[in-house]
Amino acid sequence: MAVALEDLKFTLQEVLDTFKSCLSEHKEVFLEHYVAGWRGLVRFMNCLGSVFSFISKDAVNKIQILVNHLNGENGAHYVTIQSMVKYELDSQLVDLTKRGSFPESGCRTLLRLHRALRWLELFLERLQTSTEDSNTSVMCSEAYNESLAQHHAWIIRKAAGTAFWALPGRATFFDVMNVGSPEQVMAVLGDTLPLISEVYQVTEDLYAQNNILELP
Numbered sequence: 585m586a587v588a589l590e591d592l593k594f595t596l597q598e599v600l601d602t603f604k605s606c607l608s609e610h611k612e613v614f615l616e617h618y619v620a621g622w623r624g625l626v627r628f629m630n631c632l633g634s635v636f637s638f639i640s641k642d643a644v645n646k647i648q649i650l651v652n653h654l655n656g657e658n659g660a661h662y663v664t665i666q667s668m669v670k671y672e673l674d675s676q677l678v679d680l681t682k683r684g685s686f687p688e689s690g691c692r693t694l695l696r697l698h699r700a701l702r703w704l705e706l707f708l709e710r711l712q713t714s715t716e717d718s719n720t721s722v723m724c725s726e727a728y729n730e731s732l733a734q735h736h737a738w739i740i741r742k743a744a745g746t747a748f749w750a751l752p753g754r755a756t757f758f759d760v761m762n763v764g765s766p767e768q769v770m771a772v773l774g775d776t777l778p779l780i781s782e783v784y785q786v787t788e789d790l791y792a793q794n795n796i797l798e799l800p
């Protein structure tokens with residue numbers, strides 16, 4: 585029952601709001617909220633059709649790895665992304681140069697979602713400046729080519745590129761977002777984009793400082 589009610593009041597606004605609660609006043613990123621934000625995004629993507637299920641499967645898999653860390657016996661080290669990075673690096677729990685003993689480290693797993701967050705940022709920026717006749721598939725693939733694609737093998741790029749053509753048009757896309765009129769969609773985007781960008785940038789800086797932006 586609780587789940588059904590939650591589904592009923594689902595709107596993209598809430599998902600985007602979750603990203604707002606990610607940052608502490610000291611600019612630490614709470615992993616629990618970060619993961620909750622991703623859960624919501626995946627839920628949204630699932631509403632767009634089954635051609636995206638290979639993408640959501642991978643995202644769900646990665647979300648689950650992080651949740652397992654959070655709920656595991658060392659969960660206290662996983663409260664923020666900052667504490668996770670410190671803990672895993674100090675304890676040598678990360679494969680730094682090639683895949684080996686730690687294929688499910690929090691650091692490498694989160695890095696994949698982090699790169700996808702850049703795609704989201706670029707895509708939402710495009711949506712925000714789009715007009716009625718803008719093409720969502722084009723916006724999506726441009727955002728992808730500028731971000732995630734650079735980290736994907738060609739077979740994945742090909743599959744992703746094909747899926748993007750199945751995206752609904754802008755009007756339907758806005759309906760699925762379920763935040764109201766196009767003007768309200770724009771307002772939500774205007775509110776939220778800076779926060780997503782900030783979460784992205786804080787994470788990017790942290791990974792750069794620790795030299796872990798290219799984890800295998």
Ligand SMILES: CCCCCCCCCCCCC/C=C/[C@@H](O)[C@H](COP(=O)(O)O)NC(=O)CCCCCCCCCCCCCCC
Nearest residue numbers: 625626628629636638639642643696697700703732740744
């Ligand atoms: C709205 C349409 C959704 C477009 C989604 C764009 C992202 C396309 C990503 C294609 C990933 C294909 C699946 C496989 C990926 C993995 O190979 C690859 C590498 O992992 P590995 O190092 O463990 O092997 N994984 C990844 O890069 C992580 C991908 C995570 C993708 C999450 C995408 C969530 C999208 C949420 C859409 C929400 C839209 C909201 C708009 C208002």
